[in-house]
Every structure is written in C-alpha cells, then in structure tokens.
Amino acid sequence: GAGVSQSPRYKVAKRGQDVALRCDPISGHVSLFWYQQALGQGPEFLTYFQNEAQLDKSGLPSDRFFAERPEGSVSTLKIQRTQQEDSAVYLCASSPTDGNTDTQYFGPGTRLTVL
Amino acid sequence: DQQVKQNSPSLSVQEGRISILNCDYTNSMFDYFLWYKKYPAEGPTFLISISSIKDKNEDGRFTVFLNKSAKHLSLHIVPSQPGDSAVYFCAAIQYNFNKFYFGSGTKLNVKP
Numbered sequence: 444g445a446g447v448s449q450s451p452r453y454k455v456a457k458r459g460q461d462v463a464l465r466c467d468p469i470s471g472h473v474s475l476f477w478y479q480q481a482l483g484q485g486p487e488f489l490t491y492f493q494n495e496a497q498l499d500k501s502g503l504p505s506d507r508f509f510a511e512r513p514e515g516s517v518s519t520l521k522i523q524r525t526q527q528e529d530s531a532v533y534l535c536a537s538s539p540t541d542g543n544t545d546t547q548y549f550g551p552g553t554r555l556t557v558l
Numbered sequence: 559d560q561q562v563k564q565n566s567p568s569l570s571v572q573e574g575r576i577s578i579l580n581c582d583y584t585n586s587m588f589d590y591f592l593w594y595k596k597y598p599a600e601g602p603t604f605l606i607s608i609s610s611i612k613d614k615n616e617d618g619r620f621t622v623f624l625n626k627s628a629k630h631l632s633l634h635i636v637p638s639q640p641g642d643s644a645v646y647f648c649a650a651i652q653y654n655f656n657k658f659y660f661g662s663g664t665k666l667n668v669k670p
Contacts, residue, residue, distance in 0.1 A: 447601070474656070485562075485647050485660030486602070499656055534601055543656045544590050544609075549601025 445469065447550035449535050455556045456525045464520045464553045468537030475518050476547060477510055478534040486534050492518060493541050525557045561585045562650050564661035571668050577635040579664050581648035584629065588650040588659075593622060593633045596645045596663070605646075606633070638668045 448467045478486035488502040494515035512518040532552040538545035563582045571577045589610045594602035608615040608622045621634045645663045
C-alpha cells in the first residue's frame with residue numbers, strides 16, 4: 444500500500460524566496476506531524492494536525508513558517524523569505540488515530556537547501 | 559534544551575554480536591519511549607516502543623530496556639546483522655501531548 448509521500452524530494456531556494464513543501468499522508472490517517480531535521484541531528488517537532496485542526500504549532504521556529512491541512516488529508520508547509528538556517532530535511536509523518544502512542548509513519552522527507 | 563540525548567554518534571559491531579544503543583532523557587514526565595531506524599534517503603521507521611510502566615519490551619532480536627530512576631533507555635539487538643546498519647533514533651513523549659522529542663541518532667555499522 445502507499446506510504447507517506449512528500450514532494451519535492453529536493454528543493455534549492457535562493458535566500459528570500461518562498462517555498463511550499465507538500466505531504467500526502469496515508470489515506471485515512473487522522474494525525475499528521477511536521478519535523479525539521481538539521482544535519483547530524485534528530486527530527487525536531489514543528490507542528491501537529493488532528494484532521495484539519497492544527498492543535499500544536501509550538502515548534503514552528505518563526506512566523507515565516509506556516510502549515511495547513513485544509514481538508515484533513517494533504518498538508519503543506521510553507522516557508523516565507525527563506526534563510527540559510529532553514530536548510531534542513533523536512534519530514535512529515537502520519538498516524539492512524541489521535542492517540543499519541545500510535546506508530547508514526549514517516550515520509551522520505553524534503554531536503555531544502557537555501558543558498 | 560535537548561530533552562533526549564544519544565551521546566554516541568556511532569557504533570561498530572561485528573555480525574552476530576550484541577549491539578547496545580543508549581539514550582538518556584531529562585524530562586521525568588515522559589511516559590512513552592520509542593526507537594526508530596533510518597536508512598539513507600528514507601524516513602525513519604518505527605522499531606520498538608516501551609511504556610514507562612514497564613522496564614523491558616522484547617520483539618524478536620530487539621529488546622528495549624527502561625531505567626526510569628536513571629532516566630535511561632537502551633536498545634539491544636541480538637544477534638546483530640549487516641542489514642541492521644542504519645541510524646537509530648530514540649524518541650520520547652508525554653501522554654496527552656503530541657510533541658515527540660528525538661535524540662540526535664546513533665549510526666550503527668554491523669560488519670560482516
């Protein structure tokens with residue numbers, strides 16, 4: 444069956460450019476998470492959705508970061524006016540229910556490089 | 559502040575031997591702990607988990623041990639196989655919160 448997919452897989456942006464990263468979770472999954480993984484580090488929580496509701500956005504590093512999941516399925520992470528420190532792999536994960544001990548299924552990530 | 563720490567960036571083990579990966583945490587409110595495995599260019603995949611009410615959970619070759627008083631967990635892989643070579647992340651969460659905290663990972667190399 445289809446897993447979590449993310450697009451694009453690689454993105455190179457010039458400093459100041461806006462980018463949009465897409466996540467297609469497993470069909471029917473209620474919970475969706477975004478993480479930022481810097482080189483040599485573990486994933487860091489950015490935000491959490493339960494269906495279309497964004498219940499936690501405490502990990503978003505600045506107001507340049509915005510995430511949405513308008514219909515409770517596909518999600519987009521948008522970064523405005525990208526900076527070099529935004530360079531990282533952005534991981535999306537989904538889980539079947541709203542239970543926080545559910546297994547999270549991760550996508551392959553989008554590697555963002557800001558020049 | 560890093561609430562979950564993996565102090566060994568890498569570990570090399572001979573095939574057939576035991577691999578022991580360690581993880582420490584600082585938040586005593588964490589209730590649930592997980593290990594993920596990650597191959598290059600792929601997302602992490604769930605391996606094994608343990609609730610804070612237990613001190614051991616076993617699944618085939620993989621066993622996770624939790625020492626709450628020391629705020630320490632470890633993953634044992636016995637016997638290690640070359641296909642186990644990957645980066646292993648530990649993660650922790652507090653019940654009723656959906657924010658997972660990950661360590662920085664340990665790269666395991668199992669030599670044939």
